[in-house]
Each structure stands twice: as structure tokens, then as C-alpha cells.
Amino acid sequence: MLGRILRRLGAATAVATMLALATPLTADAAVPATIPLKITNNSGRGDVVYIYDLGTNLATGQQGWADANGTFHAWPAGGNPPTPAPDASIAGPAAGQSATIRIPKFSGRIYFSYGQKLVFKLTTGGLVQPAVQNPTDPNRNILFNWSEYTLNDSGLWINSTQVDMFSAPYAVGVQRSDGSTASTGHLKSGGYTGFFNALRGQPGGWANLIQTRSDGTVLRALSPTYGIETGALPSTVMDDYINRVWSKYASSTLTVTPFADQPNTKYYGRVSGNVMNFTNSSGAVVTTFQKPDAASIFGCAKYLDAPNDLVRGPISRTLCAGFNRSTLLVNPNQPDTTTANFYQDVVTNHYARKIHAQMADGKAYAFAFDDVGAQESLVNDGNPQQAYLTLDPLS
Numbered sequence: 186m187l188g189r190i191l192r193r194l195g196a197a198t199a200v201a202t203m204l205a206l207a208t209p210l211t212a213d214a215a216v217p218a219t220i221p222l223k224i225t226n227n228s229g230r231g232d233v234v235y236i237y238d239l240g241t242n243l244a245t246g247q248q249g250w251a252d253a254n255g256t257f258h259a260w261p262a263g264g265n266p267p268t269p270a271p272d273a274s275i276a277g278p279a280a281g282q283s284a285t286i287r288i289p290k291f292s293g294r295i296y297f298s299y300g301q302k303l304v305f306k307l308t309t310g311g312l313v314q315p316a317v318q319n320p321t322d323p324n325r326n327i328l329f330n331w332s333e334y335t336l337n338d339s340g341l342w343i344n345s346t347q348v349d350m351f352s353a354p355y356a357v358g359v360q361r362s363d364g365s366t367a368s369t370g371h372l373k374s375g376g377y378t379g380f381f382n383a384l385r386g387q388p389g390g391w392a393n394l395i396q397t398r399s400d401g402t403v404l405r406a407l408s409p410t411y412g413i414e415t416g417a418l419p420s421t422v423m424d425d426y427i428n429r430v431w432s433k434y435a436s437s438t439l440t441v442t443p444f445a446d447q448p449n450t451k452y453y454g455r456v457s458g459n460v461m462n463f464t465n466s467s468g469a470v471v472t473t474f475q476k477p478d479a480a481s482i483f484g485c486a487k488y489l490d491a492p493n494d495l496v497r498g499p500i501s502r503t504l505c506a507g508f509n510r511s512t513l514l515v516n517p518n519q520p521d522t523t524t525a526n527f528y529q530d531v532v533t534n535h536y537a538r539k540i541h542a543q544m545a546d547g548k549a550y551a552f553a554f555d556d557v558g559a560q561e562s563l564v565n566d567g568n569p570q571q572a573y574l575t576l577d578p579l580s
Contacts, residue, residue, distance in 0.1 A: 216338055219255030219287040222295070222572045226278040228353070229578045232300035232328075234277030236286065239305075239312065240293015243337050248311050255287030263307025270305040270312060288572065290336050295574060298329035299353065317350065317396065317404075318411035326398050328405075332357050332574060340567035345370030346550040347540050351380060352405035358573035359566045368573065369548050369562040376543035377579050381406065383539045391535050393417035408552070409483040409536050423479040423508070426532035430513045431456050431476055440518050443499030452500055463500055472497040474504065482508040483534065485553035506557035509534040522558035 226234055238251040242259075249259040250273035260270060277297060278284040288295070294314075296303060304323035306313045315324040330353040334343035343357045354377050358368030373379070384406055385392045394406045394417055412418030439454035441463070452463045452471060461474045474488060481488040482505065489508075491501035503520045507513040511530035512521035521527075524547070528538035537551035541560070548562040555561050 216290070216336065216340060216568065219289045220336065220341065220569055220572060221285050222288045222574060223283055223285045224278055224297075224574045224576070225283040226280050226576045227578060228280060228299070228576045229580070230280060230299055234279070234576070235296075235298045235302050236275040236277045236284075237273050237296040237298075237303065237305075238275070238286070238288055238291070238293065239273065239296065239314075240291040243290045243292060243335075251287075251289050251291065253286040255289045257289055257291075260307055260312060263309050263311065265309055267306035267308045267313050270307045272302070273305070274302050288334070288336060290338070292335045292337075294331045294333055296329060296331040297353070297355070297574070297576065298327050301327045303327060303329055318407055318415050325396075326404070328353055328398075328402065330355060330405075334572070336569075340565060341569040341572060342563060342565040343572055344550055344561060344563040346562075347408065348550050348553055348555075349408050349411070350405045351408075351536070351540055353579060354577040356573075356575045356577060357562075357564060358575070359564045359569050360571040360573070361566050362568045362570060364570075366573070367564045367566070368575075369546055369564055371545040371575075371577060372543050373545050375580060376545075377577075380539055380543045383542070384536070387535045387539070389422060389535075390418045394536065406536065409534060410480065412536075413480045413483060418479075420479055423482055423532060426508070426511060426514075426530060427477060427479075427482075430508070431461075433514060434461060434517075437517060439513070441500050441503045441520075442518070443503050443520075452496075454500075472500060474501070477504075477508065483552060491554070502554040502557055505552070505554045509537055509552045509555075520557050524558075524560070 224236060241248050242257050247259045249257055251257050253275045275286055303315060316322050317325050332343060332355065333346055334341065341359055343359065345355060345357055354372050356368050356370035358366050360366045381395060381403055384395060394409065394412045396404045396407065398404055407417065409418055413420055434454060435456040441452045441454065442448060442450065444450055452465060454461045454463045459476045462470050463472050465471050477488040485491060485505040489501050489505050491498040507519050507521065510527040511533040512526045513519065515526050534552060540549045540551040541547055548560060549555060550561050
């Protein structure tokens with residue numbers, strides 16, 4: 186949802202920014218400068234909780250943090266090597282308690298950590314956010330997670346995300362002007378341990394995504410994007426499926442209808458050698474994709490880059506979803522939004538498959554464009570009265 190801030194945000198962030206910009210502000214739904222965020226600690230853990238609200242001030246474009254009152258503070262200049270960032274932590278609620286802070290018009294992240302404050306540093310280019318795929322990252326042994334949100338004049342978009350990792354569970358929500366609430370992100374009962382047990386049982390290196398602390402605490406599972414980057418997951422893990430897709434569409438056509446509200450906008454893909462060419466209804470080639478690899482598929486990047494345009498980006502998003510969900514062979518018309526078809530091939534994004542299987546509502550941001558077909562764990566409202574962040578049990 187929100188646009189990439191600072192070092193790197195999950196691609197779920199970009200979705201909400203586009204939605205936010207596309208949503209008109211109605212005269213009777215003016216969004217105040219800050220809204221309350223109620224944080225409820227249902228984790229059952231005795232650890233001290235720390236909260237952080239980090240992001241980009243949408244009024245000024247500055248990067249910084251907000252305190253518990255919603256007051257914005259710009260980051261000072263960083264250095265090379267990186268210098269410590271100011272302590273932006275906010276005291277979170279104890280187990281069984283709630284606390285309310287105010288969040289300003291931001292595109293950013295709400296971090297929370299258990300037991301220890303997170304370590305943030307500043308370079309000359311901005312904030313260095315946690316990168317726990319790096320074994321020397323100072324946050325590697327801290328149990329933490331984050332939500333992504335955009336609050337602007339058109340409303341609130343807030344989501345749970347597993348684009349980078351699956352870790353301490355939480356849900357997000359919004360209270361609407363009529364008093365009703367919408368929420369997403371809760372796991373099924375037993376879903377937290379159920380996910381890790383399922384990942385451990387998946388052959389092919391998927392268990393290597395799990396990171397634990399020396400005391401035995403399970404901290405997280407890295408996304409397969411980082412699994413490929415770190416060598417925890419074989420770079421060839423998707424090759425068999427990729428080869429079968431390339432073979433199929435060398436002799437048949439893949440039809441992509443990227444916009445649900447524009448059913449007549451279609452693009453037609455055919456493989457020629459190492460590339461897939463897409464043509465429009467007039468037969469003109471509009472974009473070309475090199476044969477992707479696992480890193481391109483899991484990251485929705487590299488050979489499946491998705492620029493913020495009206496042709497290549499939407500086609501790439503559709504391809505990315507089709508590869509991750511392994512629907513490209515069962516349906517030549519994409520996107521395939523039939524959830525019964527998702528993750529049915531033996532070669533698939535098993536990380537995403539197992540996350541969705543444990544979500545109470547089936548929704549998640551388990552890869553960058555998991556919003557294709559409305560499978561994302563996102564809530565939004567044009568006139569939000571209050572936002573919610575619920576820290577759930579690690580069970």
C-alpha cells in the first residue's frame with residue numbers, strides 16, 4: 186500500500202498510495218490532521234512493548250517520525266557510516282491492556298517490538314530500517330513486526346503485511362463514521378504455530394526461511410525473496426514451473442485483462458525464445474518480458490518489474506500474481522481470481538500458500554501484488570474515526 190519510504194517498504198505499500206490518490210475527497214468526509222490509533226495487546230506476552238510511527242509527512246514530503254500525540258519530527262541529517270537515529274519509541278500497552286496514540290497524515294509504518302527497542306540509524310540518504318535477512322543487523326534477534334498505512338485527505342488505508350517476513354501476529358482495523366468497524370489480519374486459532382509447523386514440513390528448503398533466537402524463540406520466517414537473496418532457498422526453486430509456462434505459451438496465447446473495471450482492455454502474450462511479447466488488440470507489441478527467475482517472481486521485480494504506468498505495470502502485476510499462485514497453466518485468462526485454483530501446483534510460493542491458509546479471513550499480503558483479485562489484508566475508509574492495531578497471541 187503506501188509507496189516506498191526510506192530504505193524499503195513491502196510493495197503492498199505502493200498499492201494504498203495508488204488507491205489513495207485515486208479516491209476523491211467528499212465534502213462531508215474531511216479527514217482531520219490526526220486520528221486515534223488504538224493499540225490492544227492480546228499477545229499474552231509479558232514483554233515490554235515499544236511502538237514506532239515512521240514515514241513520510243504527506244504535507245511536506247519530509248521523512249521522520251510521529252510521537253504519541255501525532256506531532257511530526259523530521260529526521261536529522263545522517264552520516265556515513267550511519268549515525269544513531271533519535272529515539273522515536275512510544276510506550277506500548279502491557280499484556281491485556283490498550284493504549285491510544287494519534288497518527289498524522291503519513292505514508293509509513295507502525296512498528297512494534299517486544300522486550301527491546303528497535304535500532305534505527307540514519308545515512309545521508311535517510312533512515313536505515315531493519316533488514317533481518319542480514320545476520321549482522323542489530324535487530325536480528327528482536328521479535329518485532331510492522332503494519333503499513335497511508336492517511337491523507339482522502340482517508341485511511343492500513344494493512345497487515347508479510348511481504349518481507351511472517352512474524353509476531355497482529356490485525357488492523359478502522360472505525361467508520363456510522364460506528365461500524367472493519368478489520369483484517371487475524372490468524373485462525375493456532376495459526377501462528379500452524380504456519381511454522383507447515384513450513385518446517387515443506388520439502389525443498391522452505392524450512393530454512395525460519396529464523397530463531399539462541400534461546401529457542403521463533404522470531405520470523407523470511408519471505409522467499411530474502412530466502413533467495415541469502416541462499417536459504419534454492420534460486421532454482423521455481424524453474425520447473427517457469428519452464429512449463431514458457432513452453433505452454435510458445436504455442437498458445439495468454440490473455441491478460443488487468444483492470445476489472447475495463448473488461449475490454451486486453452493484452453495478448455506469446456513466447457518467442459526467451460521473451461514473452463504482449464500485443465494490444467491492434468496487434469502492436471506494447472511490452473516484452475524476459476523469462477523470469479524465482480527472484481523476479483517472489484519479489485515482483487527484476488524481470489517482472491512493474492512501473493507505475495497503465496500498460497507494463499498492470500500486466501506485470503498480473504503475471505507476478507499468476508506465477509506466485511501457480512495459476513498460469515490452469516487458466517490462459519488472467520488474472521485468475523478463483524481461489525480454488527491458487528497454489529495447486531507442486532511448484533508454487535509455499536510461503537504465501539501457508540500464510541493464506543492460516544488467515545481467519547483468508548486475506549494476506551504474502552507477496553508484493555497479493556492485492557490482485559482482492560486477496561490483500563487491507564482496510565480503508567474515506568472518513569475514518571479511529572484505527573486499530575491488535576497484537577495477537579503467538580500461538
